[in-house]
Amino acid sequence: MGQKQLFLKACAREPVERTPVWLMRQAGRYLPEYLKVRQQAGSFLNLCKTPALATEVTLQPIRRFGLDVAIMFSDILVVPEAMGMKLDFLEGEGPVFAEPLRESRDLNRLIRPKVEKKLGYVYNAIEEMRAALPSKVPLIGFAGSPWTLATYMIEGGTTKKFTHIKTALYRDPDFLHMLLGALADTVIDYLNGQIDHGAQAIQIFDTWGGILGPKNYRAFSLDYMTKIVRNLKKTGPDGERVPVILFSKGCASYSKDIATSGCDVISLDWTADAKKIRRQLGDKVAFQGNLDPAVLYAPEEVIRKEVRKTLKSFGNKPGHIFNLGHGMEPDMNPDNVQLLVEIIREESSHLLKRNSKKR
Ligand code: 1CP
Numbered sequence: 001m002g003q004k005q006l007f008l009k010a011c012a013r014e015p016v017e018r019t020p021v022w023l024m025r026q027a028g029r030y031l032p033e034y035l036k037v038r039q040q041a042g043s044f045l046n047l048c049k050t051p052a053l054a055t056e057v058t059l060q061p062i063r064r065f066g067l068d069v070a071i072m073f074s075d076i077l078v079v080p081e082a083m084g085m086k087l088d089f090l091e092g093e094g095p096v097f098a099e100p101l102r103e104s105r106d107l108n109r110l111i112r113p114k115v116e117k118k119l120g121y122v123y124n125a126i127e128e129m130r131a132a133l134p135s136k137v138p139l140i141g142f143a144g145s146p147w148t149l150a151t152y153m154i155e156g157g158t159t160k161k162f163t164h165i166k167t168a169l170y171r172d173p174d175f176l177h178m179l180l181g182a183l184a185d186t187v188i189d190y191l192n193g194q195i196d197h198g199a200q201a202i203q204i205f206d207t208w209g210g211i212l213g214p215k216n217y218r219a220f221s222l223d224y225m226t227k228i229v230r231n232l233k234k235t236g237p238d239g240e241r242v243p244v245i246l247f248s249k250g251c252a253s254y255s256k257d258i259a260t261s262g263c264d265v266i267s268l269d270w271t272a273d274a275k276k277i278r279r280q281l282g283d284k285v286a287f288q289g290n291l292d293p294a295v296l297y298a299p300e301e302v303i304r305k306e307v308r309k310t311l312k313s314f315g316n317k318p319g320h321i322f323n324l325g326h327g328m329e330p331d332m333n334p335d336n337v338q339l340l341v342e343i344i345r346e347e348s349s350h351l352l353k354r355n356s357k358k359r
Contacts, residue, residue: 011201021345030331052128054129070129070133112186139198141194147220150183192232203244225263246258252272268290291324
């Protein structure tokens, strides 16, 4: 084993010489080289299910920008598919479950999958990715939170209104809890498999946690994520600790509760006041985030100003991983990503050098 990678040091709240950086949805449609492979694959799901192609698109942003971390190319919705739901990705429309779940008896359609069998293509991809990545670039595995997966399984696809899942929440919470429990069990199996096959960190995407009020957020999202965190293997096959990152979009004000889950890192979206949250939580956990992705539409001087602001807001204690507050969008310019990464490198090394002199 060589030197511990910058990202894993930051997750463990150890001092680093510069702030490590990766970007949510760093592989994807804003990259022309991704579109090429995507076309070659024929469909998005085929791309996810062909390890050689998934490996290629995982590596693309690493090669182009020299990012400090890779995230395996896949999607959160392969889990409901493995549980028996028919999944399509329609051009311009996103994911569609043609037969969504609406009441308790629909749960009979779900199975608890043998993950090695049903999701073995993800594990094969992880192994191929690890073999292809430079040793200084660790690989993140991931899953959706039970709550976020349930929104797609009950709504049948992307929604702005969340009518069906909110109806279930207030009319039939037992149905929802049964579904969330089943999802948590499968996600635990699935993520432990990712760790066995070489994922060096895990991120749980709770994209829709923020549509819940505080009490419901705990009962319907955080409790299930906590169960997952507590049941994950703490170390990988190489004996290294596998940190867990929780990203509940729109939930920064619950950070104190989120930290009690046992996660190593809290990922913040751009609405979060990082300075305040760091002050509240001390160094209980590390943080990831939280530049507004829309800054990538701005000119260089604005990008620099916003990067400085973000770095400063996380303060000078160890334990910050630079990221966006949410994912890259297809219309973003890769040249601005290059610029962003260079600016983060420069500004964070200056800042960390200054701080170490002060101490
Ligand atoms: O046509 C295409 O090429 C599909 C676009 C696409 C891509 C590139 C989808 C469909 N998924 C992905 C990859 C993906 N999805 C990754 C790996 C890429 C990387 O990060 O580099 C990851 C981590 C995800 C996770 C994911 N999928 C989330 C959680 C993260 C987030 O962005 O909030 C969610 C909610 C999904 C569902 C999903 N997959 C794809 C779409 C269009 C959607 C719906 C999003 C929505 O409802 O708004």
